[in-house]
Amino acid sequence: NGLERVFSGIQPTGIPHLGNYLGAIQNWVRFQEEYSSALYSIVDLHSITVPREPKVLHQSILDTTAVLLACGIDPQKCIIFQQSKVPEHVELGWILGCLTNVPRLRSFSQWKVKSAIQKSEGSVGLFTYPVLQAADILLYKSTHVPVGEDQVQHLELAQDTARLFNKKYGVFFPVPQTILNTTKKIKSLRDPMAKMSKSDAQALATVDITDSPEEIVLKFRKAVTDFTSEVTYDPSGRPGVSNLVAIHAAVTGLSPEDIVRQSVGLDTARYKGVVAEAVIQKFAPVRSEFGRLQEDQSYLKKVLQAGAEKAKELAAPVCLEIKRMVGF
Ligand code: ADP
Numbered sequence: 001n002g003l004e005r006v007f008s009g010i011q012p013t014g015i016p017h018l019g020n021y022l023g024a025i026q027n028w029v030r031f032q033e034e035y036s037s038a039l040y041s042i043v044d045l046h047s048i049t050v051p052r053e054p055k056v057l058h059q060s061i062l063d064t065t066a067v068l069l070a071c072g073i074d075p076q077k078c079i080i081f082q083q084s085k086v087p088e089h090v091e092l093g094w095i096l097g098c099l100t101n102v103p104r105l106r107s108f109s110q111w112k113v114k115s116a117i118q119k120s121e122g123s124v125g126l127f128t129y130p131v132l133q134a135a136d137i138l139l140y141k142s143t144h145v146p147v148g149e150d151q152v153q154h155l156e157l158a159q160d161t162a163r164l165f166n167k168k169y170g171v172f173f174p175v176p177q178t179i180l181n182t183t184k185k186i187k188s189l190r191d192p193m194a195k196m197s198k199s200d201a202q203a204l205a206t207v208d209i210t211d212s213p214e215e216i217v218l219k220f221r222k223a224v225t226d227f228t229s230e231v232t233y234d235p236s237g238r239p240g241v242s243n244l245v246a247i248h249a250a251v252t253g254l255s256p257e258d259i260v261r262q263s264v265g266l267d268t269a270r271y272k273g274v275v276a277e278a279v280i281q282k283f284a285p286v287r288s289e290f291g292r293l294q295e296d297q298s299y300l301k302k303v304l305q306a307g308a309e310k311a312k313e314l315a316a317p318v319c320l321e322i323k324r325m326v327g328f
């Protein structure tokens with residue numbers, strides 16, 4: 001059935017958190033086995049659509065790489081690379097931008113939300129973010145793109161742009177399929193109505209994959225619950241404790257119902273300790289591997305260098321052909 005190629009990206013914005021792992025990274029590890037080809041990009045170009053401190057960004061790129069490798073992303077089974085090292089992303093982004101109309105970009109909720117947060121009302125880069133994202137995907141003629149619900153709109157743009165290009169210049173791109181991640185979003189430990197997010201400035205709200213056991217215990221101990229002491233699973237009625245059950249279920253592979261059954265007799269205070277312990281155990285190997293990799297920055301750079309070369313090998317001829325089709 002031909003080449004099935006997965007493409008996905010992650011922004012280098014600090015250490016990935018529990019939500020990133022459960023909602024994205026653990027699936028990436030599976031997809032590198034299941035698909036004939038997988039590309040995972042550290043999307044540094046996307047990450048400067050909001051202001052970033054150069055030193056922090058640089059370290060984040062290496063940290064994100066280390067986390068991915070520690071979680072089981074295997075450079076022998078996929079191509080892991082830094083987006084900015086393959087300039088064809090930007091070239092194709094320009095060409096696709098010329099096929100995209102402004103009102104469509106204005107309609108995206110990510111633009112509305114993130115540009116409203118910025119005093120500057122948002123950069124051009126933030127505005128055209130979905131165009132670059134379409135270029136990321138199409139540059140490798142990717143067939144499958146795993147995304148969360150919040151990225152579905154952007155994927156639709158990539159699909160429509162592929163169709164538009166094919167109609168205007170001749171059939172060239174496969175229309176990429178969405179692999180929708182349907183697992184429920186992990187919520188902030190401080191505000192169980194909001195998703196756990198790197199952009200959350202509140203202390204103790206996110207559990208990072210590489211947090212120490214002490215930090216994990218503290219964050220769960222401070223997790224917002226309610227005034228009922230039993231452990232039940234009722235996401236709309238009791239979002240706080242249900243988020244803990246969901247996390248516990250996800251890291252143990254049990255169902256929320258099993259978790260509730262085995263937690264009879266525990267009050268939420270003691271239950272928080274149980275969840276913290278399960279999270280600590282789940283990520284102990286990742287944390288120690290991350291520590292080891294962090295000490296070996298030259299290895300991380302080598303992995304990224306090799307990944308960029310492989311990505312470039314795929315991207316260069318595609319980009320050349322596109323430019324020929326456009327008439328350059
Ligand atoms: P953040 O919101 O923390 O900046 P990103 O937007 O960079 O995270 O998301 C990276 C990936 O992680 C996406 O696939 C997204 O769907 C997933 N993800 C992010 N936050 C969560 C969460 N709280 N629960 C589950 N998956 C999440």
Ligand code: NA
């Ligand atoms: Na985000």
